[in-house]
Amino acid sequence: MGERVGTSFSDVHAPGRTWAEVDIGAVRHNVRALRRRARGASLMAVVKADAYGHGALPVARAALEAGADWLAVVTAEEGTELRGGGIGAPILVFTDLLPDKLDIAEEYGLTVTAHSVESAERIARRSLRAHLKVNTGMNRWGVEPGEVSEARKILGEQLAGVYTHFASADVDPEATRQQIQRFEKVLAAHPFGGVMVHAANSAATLWYPRAHYDCVRPGVALYGLHPAGDSGDPGDEGLRPVMTLKSYVASVRRLEPGDGVSYGLTFRAREPMFTATVPVGYAEGYRRALSGRAQALIRGRRRPLLGRVTMDACVFGVDGEVEVGDEVVLLGEQGKEKIRAEDLGKWAGTINYEITTGINPRRVERSYTGV
Ligand SMILES: Cc1ncc(COP(=O)(O)O)c(C=O)c1O
Numbered sequence: 001m002g003e004r005v006g007t008s009f010s011d012v013h014a015p016g017r018t019w020a021e022v023d024i025g026a027v028r029h030n031v032r033a034l035r036r037r038a039r040g041a042s043l044m045a046v047v048k049a050d051a052y053g054h055g056a057l058p059v060a061r062a063a064l065e066a067g068a069d070w071l072a073v074v075t076a077e078e079g080t081e082l083r084g085g086g087i088g089a090p091i092l093v094f095t096d097l098l099p100d101k102l103d104i105a106e107e108y109g110l111t112v113t114a115h116s117v118e119s120a121e122r123i124a125r126r127s128l129r130a131h132l133k134v135n136t137g138m139n140r141w142g143v144e145p146g147e148v149s150e151a152r153k154i155l156g157e158q159l160a161g162v163y164t165h166f167a168s169a170d171v172d173p174e175a176t177r178q179q180i181q182r183f184e185k186v187l188a189a190h191p192f193g194g195v196m197v198h199a200a201n202s203a204a205t206l207w208y209p210r211a212h213y214d215c216v217r218p219g220v221a222l223y224g225l226h227p228a229g230d231s232g233d234p235g236d237e238g239l240r241p242v243m244t245l246k247s248y249v250a251s252v253r254r255l256e257p258g259d260g261v262s263y264g265l266t267f268r269a270r271e272p273m274f275t276a277t278v279p280v281g282y283a284e285g286y287r288r289a290l291s292g293r294a295q296a297l298i299r300g301r302r303r304p305l306l307g308r309v310t311m312d313a314c315v316f317g318v319d320g321e322v323e324v325g326d327e328v329v330l331l332g333e334q335g336k337e338k339i340r341a342e343d344l345g346k347w348a349g350t351i352n353y354e355i356t357t358g359i360n361p362r363r364v365e366r367s368y369t370g371v
Contacts, residue, residue: 002255002275014325016365017279018247018286021332022054024062025370026240030222031066033238038205041212044070044092044198046219048078053285053356054223054242057085058368063222064089072217076101079110092131092161095141102126111160115141120154131161131196136182137175138167145186152190161196162187166211169203170227176204180211203227206237220353225341229351232342241341243356244332245286245364249276249298249324250313261315262307266292274318276303278328281312285359286330289348296328300335331355 035043045063047056060071060082072092073079079091096115097105102122105112111129114120120143123130132151135142142164143151152159164183169176183199197213202221204211224241226232234241253276255261255269276298280286291308296316303316316328331339341352348355 002253002259005252005254005274014248014327015367018245018284018330018364020054020359020364020366021244021246022058022366022368023240023242023244023370024058024368026224026242027054027059027062027222028066028370029240030224030242031063031068034202034205034216034218034221035067038200038209038212038216041200042069042196042215043067044072044215044217045222046072046201046217047082047222048072048074048094048219049357050078050361052219052223052225052353053359053361055361055366055368056081057087058371059222059242060085060087060089062371070215072219073110076104076108076110080104080108083108083110094133102128113141114143114151114155116143117147117151117154120151124154124156124158128158129160130155130158131163132159134162134164134183134186136164136179136186138165138179141165145182145189148186148190152192159192159195161198162192163198163217166199166201166204169201169208169211170229176208176211180208201227223356225352225356228342229353230342230345233340234342241332243341243359245280245330245359246332247278247280247328247330249318249322249326249328250279251277252318252322252324253277260307263310264308267307267315274320274322275306276316276318276322276326276328277313278316278330279313280328280330281310281314283311283360284363285355286314287344287348287350287355287358289350290344293347294330294344295339296330297334297337297339298322298326298328300337302337302339 045068051059133142198215200211200216202218205216205218224239226234261267282288288309294305295302341355344355345352
């Protein structure tokens with residue numbers, strides 16, 4: 001059976017079990033880099049879902065400081081949180097809101113989205129400004145091109161913008177070209193006058209200048225993440241990752257051949273070896289699907305995750321040099337090595353978006369640098 005070695009747990013001085021360092025300077029850098037890619041267009045910083053797990057208020061403030069003109073959220077509450085933090089910039093709510101939530105939007109001066117003729121009617125009963133979303137192929141939200149005329153008429157003077165959303169600008173140029181064509185057909189067929197026209201998510205901001213129109217709407221790229229999700233290097237696009245996720249070695253153990261690790265004993269030592277127990281688990285948002293696949297950085301080297309991620313801890317294979325209290329980088333850089341959110345996405349069978357958005361702020365304290 002394995003045996004615990006090294007110094008005691010009480011000697012450790014770490015800021016928490018697992019913590020996130022959010023580089024606000026990198027947010028500002030990414031906003032400026034994206035603005036340079038879309039010169040002439042304004043920029044709507046997408047800070048929904050607590051800024052993809054980075055913290056909505058500090059990210060929104062940094063984005064505005066760096067030149068963002070608009071913010072975008074998904075729920076009325078995400079908008080009121082920004083207003084409560086003193087943010088007066090225009091805020092667009094992307095999804096359809098039920099009547100109670102439309103009242104909140106009205107009270108807090110949020111711009112809402114009309115997704116259907118019925119939602120345009122609900123909006124028209126209130127003193128709200130609205131953007132009309134048009135379905136050009138994503139088939140999730142938005143009025144059909146044939147309904148644009150009616151929705152436009154209902155909204156009248158309340159209409160302040162018209163937009164669409166791309167389904168696969170990260171991977172499928174042909175589908176994106178078709179969506180652009182359908183959108184431009186709608187724009188040509190309807191006299192929208194001076195309303196704001198927008199379409200580009202991060203991928204289209206980076207790779208489809210034709211789709212920049214009046215305003216671009218990047219989300220994931222603001223956080224220095226690659227729009228492809230589980231591949232690609234954000235550095236190649238001039239983006240700087242914003243989040244680093246760290247923990248520490250809470251215990252070191254020596255295993256003998258045949259000793260197993262974690263629930264189900266899915267990993268077994270083939271030879272004598274050392275392991276490090278790290279207090280991060282799926283309750284922190286370090287996904288169980290990473291089991292047996294991920295790596296972390298300890299003392300500047302990549303260390304394999306052994307066996308299953310549990311709710312509160314997991315175990316990495318190390319060498320005899322690693323000690324209790326050593327810093328563990330789960331996401332980010334240490335020495336010359338780097339673990340990207342794209343790597344974690346690939347190992348977990350998901351995308352970088354879900355990795356950062358899934359970090360649980362009730363377990364993982366955030367600290368902000370470069371504020
Ligand atoms: C309508 C809309 N615009 C823009 C974005 C930002 O997308 P991304 O994070 O890929 O840049 C999203 C995110 O899903 C969205 O729903």
